[in-house]
Amino acid sequence: MVTEYNLRISFEQSGGIAGLSKKINLDTSSLPSSEVQQVQSMVDNSNFYELPNNTGQPDPNAADYLKYKITLESEEGRKHTVETTDVTMPAALSHFVGYLRKKIKEQRR
Amino acid sequence: MNCAMYKEIKFEKAQFRNNGANLPYARVCFIIPSHYFEHKIKDGSAEQRDRAIYTLKITQLIRGQRMALAGLRGLAASGHQEMRREIYDMQNSQTQTELPGKLVRQESGDETGDLDGDNVYNNTGSVYEFYKKIFNRNSLDNHGMPMVSSVHFARDFDNAFWNGRQMVYGDGDDVDFKRHKLAELLDVTGHEMTHGVTNHTSNLDYVGESGGLNESMSDCFGIMISQWVSNQTVDAAHWLIGEGLMTDGKALRSMKDPGTANQYDDQIKNYRDYRPDMDVHTSSGIANYAFYLACKNVGGNSWEKIGKVWYITNTARLRHNSGFQDAGNHTFDVAGSLFGEGSPEQNAIYNAWHDAGIDAEKPDLVANVRPRIIMR
Numbered sequence: 398m399v400t401e402y403n404l405r406i407s408f409e410q411s412g413g414i415a416g417l418s419k420k421i422n423l424d425t426s427s428l429p430s431s432e433v434q435q436v437q438s439m440v441d442n443s444n445f446y447e448l449p450n451n452t453g454q455p456d457p458n459a460a461d462y463l464k465y466k467i468t469l470e471s472e473e474g475r476k477h478t479v480e481t482t483d484v485t486m487p488a489a490l491s492h493f494v495g496y497l498r499k500k501i502k503e504q505r506r
Numbered sequence: 507m508n509c510a511m512y513k514e515i516k517f518e519k520a521q522f523r524n525n526g527a528n529l530p531y532a533r534v535c536f537i538i539p540s541h542y543f544e545h546k547i548k549d550g551s552a553e554q555r556d557r558a559i560y561t562l563k564i565t566q567l568i569r570g571q572r573m574a575l576a577g578l579r580g581l582a583a584s585g586h587q588e589m590r591r592e593i594y595d596m597q598n599s600q601t602q603t604e605l606p607g608k609l610v611r612q613e614s615g616d617e618t619g620d621l622d623g624d625n626v627y628n629n630t631g632s633v634y635e636f637y638k639k640i641f642n643r644n645s646l647d648n649h650g651m652p653m654v655s656s657v658h659f660a661r662d663f664d665n666a667f668w669n670g671r672q673m674v675y676g677d678g679d680d681v682d683f684k685r686h687k688l689a690e691l692l693d694v695t696g697h698e699m700t701h702g703v704t705n706h707t708s709n710l711d712y713v714g715e716s717g718g719l720n721e722s723m724s725d726c727f728g729i730m731i732s733q734w735v736s737n738q739t740v741d742a743a744h745w746l747i748g749e750g751l752m753t754d755g756k757a758l759r760s761m762k763d764p765g766t767a768n769q770y771d772d773q774i775k776n777y778r779d780y781r782p783d784m785d786v787h788t789s790s791g792i793a794n795y796a797f798y799l800a801c802k803n804v805g806g807n808s809w810e811k812i813g814k815v816w817y818i819t820n821t822a823r824l825r826h827n828s829g830f831q832d833a834g835n836h837t838f839d840v841a842g843s844l845f846g847e848g849s850p851e852q853n854a855i856y857n858a859w860h861d862a863g864i865d866a867e868k869p870d871l872v873a874n875v876r877p878r879i880i881m882r
Contacts, residue, residue: 413664413667414666414697415758455670459669460698460712460720461698463665483674484670486602487603488604491599492600
């Protein structure tokens with residue numbers, strides 16, 4: 398049984414060796430329902446709403462890593478932002494970020 | 507090694523890191539005569555040799571003497587004397603806590619048949635050779651540290667980075683970056699590895715002006731390495747970072763004409779356009795442009811004269827919070843020392859920085875130079 402799950406996702410990517418900035422806004426109501434289920438499980442498995450706003454300061458010696466900013470906003474107004482990077486990303490978040498990176502590329506095609 | 511002496515050296519070394527603070531001047535007595543260490547260097551095991559060389563280097567720093575090792579041929583750079591490369595495969599995992607991943611090739615190991623892994627292995631070797639042959643630098647820390655690289659990080663990943671301890675390469679995705687190119691391009695490897703060199707030397711903060719300088723050092727040495735391997739003069743070279751990497755666009759960056767490499771390239775080439783909130787890859791154009799102009803002015807090969815000035819500046823002059831003015835001042839001053847005040851090389855550097863919006867001045871060496879321990 399798929400419950401109603403409407404989410405607005407804002408995903409920004411910046412830095413990296415190219416220093417490029419990219420952004421995408423996604424509304425789950427515009428996605429096929431199978432994908433909505435995927436998103437729901439990725440959000441749940443990453444424990445997104447329990448993650449801190451910033452997953453940690455990168456090693457000051459690190460360089461050229463990508464920086465990510467993810468904001469989730471539900472229909473009821475529940476909103477949470479997480480900032481992370483290639484070098485500070487918690488393991489549980491990497492699958493969701495991989496999905497969001499792919500969506501940004503789809504937008505540009 | 508005598509424990510009392512070792513502790514003394516460690517203490518002095520810790521104080522040495524305290525940039526800018528008043529250093530106590532201490533009387534340092536050495537219990538073990540230096541010929542003990544020379545004997546270990548000649549006849550000891552590899553580990554004994556490493557430790558002996560390291561001790562003599564610290565001694566040299568403490569005494570402020572010129573190279574205590576100068577008489578020992580081929581050992582001026584300390585530590586393990588051959589390169590040690592290690593290639594790992596992340597198997598498309600994006601979980602950075604899993605780095606480095608699965609070991610697939612060690613030094614002198616056979617080709618793996620994986621294109622990215624084998625390319626990174628070769629490129630890492632070229633970068634090591636460049637630093638060793640041109641600047642007598644033994645790996646990133648000048649002490650023979652192993653050079654660790656991981657390939658196949660994440661899926662369709664358009665990036666390569668230095669995580670503070672190792673290099674990490676994505677596959678590319680043929681959307682932004684062509685597949686396999688990040689691992690193939692020598693200047694990408696040179697760029698990433700130079701972040702390691704910078705960490706062990708100037709340690710430029712990765713933010714603001716020092717961040718732009720940090721990025722520029724990686725581009726400058728990355729481009730020098732690729733010119734060196736291809737044996738190109740400054741006139742023959744294209745001065746493009748990551749040429750052929752992008753699916754649409756010439757390159758990632760142009761040192762010759764910052765801001766023109768691709769449609770998203772927003773690099774600046776003059777300090778008057780600098781803003782503190784800029785990405786470090788944007789402001790690096792200022793120093794990149796100065797390096798390019800100086801090299802073109804002097805002619806020949808970039809690594810011979812201007813490259814040498816840049817190397818000395820990054821490894822012996824700049825501090826973690828140095829800015830573009832400091833870089834202009836120190837390269838100007840180093841060139842004066844190396845080639846003479848008013849020499850064509852020094853003038854080239856002065857004019858180059860001027861065109862990039864910085865008017866070089868004699869630096870305040872007491873305030874800026876990383877402090878040395880002085881014997882009384």
